[in-house]
Amino acid sequence: MKDIQSIQEDFVQDFSLLEDWTQRYEYIIDLGKTLPKIDDLYKTDEYRIKGCQSQVWLHHRYENNILYFSADSDAIITKGLIALVIAVFNEQSPEAIAKAEVNFIAKIGLGEHLSPTRANGLNSMIQKIKHIAANHLA
Amino acid sequence: MLKSDVMPSFEIEKIRKDFPILARQVHGKNLVYFDNAASAQKPKIVLDTLQNFYSQDYANVHRGVHYLSQISTDAFEKTRDALQVFIGAKHREEIIFTAGSTASINLVAQCFGEAFIGEGDEILVSGLEHHANLVPWQICAQKRKAVLRIMPMLATGELDMEKLPLLLTEKTKILAITATSNALGTITDLVNIIPLAHQVGAKVLVDGAQSIAHTKTDVQALDADFWVCSSHKLFGPTGVGVLYGKKDLLEAMPVYQSGGDMIKTVRYESSTYNELPHKFEAGTPNIADVIALGSALDYINNLDWHGAMAHEKTLHENLEKGLLGIQGLRIIGTAKHKAPLSSFVVEGVHNYDLGVLLDKMGIAIRTGHHCAEPIMDFFGVAGTARASLAFYNTQAEVDYFLESLKKAINMLR
Ligand SMILES: Cc1ncc(COP(=O)(O)O)c(C=O)c1O
Numbered sequence: 001m002k003d004i005q006s007i008q009e010d011f012v013q014d015f016s017l018l019e020d021w022t023q024r025y026e027y028i029i030d031l032g033k034t035l036p037k038i039d040d041l042y043k044t045d046e047y048r049i050k051g052c053q054s055q056v057w058l059h060h061r062y063e064n065n066i067l068y069f070s071a072d073s074d075a076i077i078t079k080g081l082i083a084l085v086i087a088v089f090n091e092q093s094p095e096a097i098a099k100a101e102v103n104f105i106a107k108i109g110l111g112e113h114l115s116p117t118r119a120n121g122l123n124s125m126i127q128k129i130k131h132i133a134a135n136h137l138a
Numbered sequence: 139m140l141k142s143d144v145m146p147s148f149e150i151e152k153i154r155k156d157f158p159i160l161a162r163q164v165h166g167k168n169l170v171y172f173d174n175a176a177s178a179q180k181p182k183i184v185l186d187t188l189q190n191f192y193s194q195d196y197a198n199v200h201r202g203v204h205y206l207s208q209i210s211t212d213a214f215e216k217t218r219d220a221l222q223v224f225i226g227a228k229h230r231e232e233i234i235f236t237a238g239s240t241a242s243i244n245l246v247a248q249c250f251g252e253a254f255i256g257e258g259d260e261i262l263v264s265g266l267e268h269h270a271n272l273v274p275w276q277i278c279a280q281k282r283k284a285v286l287r288i289m290p291m292l293a294t295g296e297l298d299m300e301k302l303p304l305l306l307t308e309k310t311k312i313l314a315i316t317a318t319s320n321a322l323g324t325i326t327d328l329v330n331i332i333p334l335a336h337q338v339g340a341k342v343l344v345d346g347a348q349s350i351a352h353t354k355t356d357v358q359a360l361d362a363d364f365w366v367c368s369s370h371k372l373f374g375p376t377g378v379g380v381l382y383g384k385k386d387l388l389e390a391m392p393v394y395q396s397g398g399d400m401i402k403t404v405r406y407e408s409s410t411y412n413e414l415p416h417k418f419e420a421g422t423p424n425i426a427d428v429i430a431l432g433s434a435l436d437y438i439n440n441l442d443w444h445g446a447m448a449h450e451k452t453l454h455e456n457l458e459k460g461l462l463g464i465q466g467l468r469i470i471g472t473a474k475h476k477a478p479l480s481s482f483v484v485e486g487v488h489n490y491d492l493g494v495l496l497d498k499m500g501i502a503i504r505t506g507h508h509c510a511e512p513i514m515d516f517f518g519v520a521g522t523a524r525a526s527l528a529f530y531n532t533q534a535e536v537d538y539f540l541e542s543l544k545k546a547i548n549m550l551r
Contacts, residue, residue: 021165021498022498025494025495025498029491029549053490053505053506054490064410069378074488075488075490076487076489076491076550077494077495103367
């Protein structure tokens with residue numbers, strides 16, 4: 001598995017090839033469509049991250065010092081953004097996640113989605129992932 | 139010669155210049171502001187009044203003998219007079235300044251509740267209400283051990299008039315009902331509803347938050363007992379609301395908040411309270427914004443109102459025609475009489491995604507539950523996208539919106 005920083009750099013590289021907002025959003029929407037569906041079992045309040053307008057569910061599994069994440073949303077753009085975040089953090093160790101700095105979202109021109117006042121739950125999801133990692137630190 | 143013959147026709151391009159913000163760009167595109175039901179933009183005259191007031195005439199009101207305090211007080215009270223005329227109140231002291239519609243409704247729910255609602259009494263709330271005209275009544279019902287009843291609506295988003303007589307009983311103390319639904323656009327049939335409520339002795343609170351920018355209000359003709367609105371939806375500043383109440387009712391109600399301005403005499407043992415309207419206006423009010431609301435009223439009074447209303451009605455008809463032509467799109471709220479707003483859902487597309495993509499195209503609409511979750515539940519949707527118009531919008535904007543919406547839907551499907 002690549003480390004978190006190089007995965008982020010790959011995304012920054014990918015997005016630099018996209019010319020305008022339409023292409024960037026088309027790319028995100030495509031990512032959203034390909035995000036593996038979360039098991040319906042986990043689409044409950046227990047796994048839900050309150051995000052006001054679009055709902056986000058996050059499930060994780062911990063095995064051999066590795067965290068596995070899956071997530072879903074009812075909104076496709078949120079789903080695409082989630083797919084990016086999952087790709088960055090999935091199959092990493094709690095240590096790596098806890099100390100990682102998430103800096104790629106602003107760099108790919110989607111920083112507006114990160115604001116805590118933005119009603120998409122993306123920011124809360126990143127906080128949640130960090131929190132899960134912190135709980136699994138040795 | 140008829141007055142209408144000499145009135146200038148509605149000149150949209152000229153009107154738009156009165157609203158500085160309409161000239162700005164968003165994400166490199168000309169702003170298309172279709173979120174007027176959430177809050178309306180302000181004409182320059184309102185902004186100038188704020189600037190001039192703070193730079194020339196500012197002082198506290200009702201307290202000073204000095205020159206500036208007099209000027210402030212006069213200007214402040216002038217807005218009250220203007221509002222009295224604007225909504226057709228009988229007495230100027232029936233106009234109470236609050237912080238907004240929400241604050242006005244809370245005042246009534248608490249003070250009318252305390253004076254007039256007791257155990258086993260009933261509160262009837264229409265099924266079309268914004269949370270602001272529902273939750274205060276829920277709390278009131280809990281506190282007073284009263285029963286909250288809801289007047290249901292039909293699939294069109296119109297209230298079910300057949301159910302009304304069954305819901306109104308001699309126990310009904312108040313009916314809380316909107317003039318226009320913010321979520322669906324439905325204009326309620328107040329002319330027929332209010333007399334029915336009065337027949338059983340119930341009072342009626344009308345939420346005019348959404349109607350005020352689109353219809354002439356006459357609280358006496360309606361015979362509303364209470365009526366509320368927010369300045370910010372009427373092209374005025376935020377932070378100001380209006381509560382109209384019939385004088386005898388307001389007089390019979392206990393005070394709300396207490397402090398300065400609302401007292402007559404204060405002794406350590408007890409105090410006596412000021413008369414209307416000051417009885418309900420404790421503390422330093424929102425002076426500048428009240429005065430600027432006066433300028434918003436001036437602006438509207440000088441507008442070719444009929445022209446403006448005809449213009450927004452045509453735009454709305456064209457908007458709905460366009461929306462109906464989009465495959466998989468369903469308009470939520472199909473009442474016969476609607477304010478110029480359209481709530482809709484698109485099959486297989488989340489309203490949040492539509493909002494995000496339209497924003498990228500410079501278009502401001504509202505998405506979500508519009509503070510009316512029970513209404514969303516009724517229609518079985520989690521939320522809608524809502525485009526809401528004002529008289530300063532244009533046909534070109536409607537066309538661009540429809541085209542952009544189709545583009546967004548194509549991207550999302
Ligand atoms: C119908 C209706 N009632 C009440 C309110 C509350 O108004 P405010 O937030 O200005 O207090 C709104 C605002 O959206 C509304 O649309």
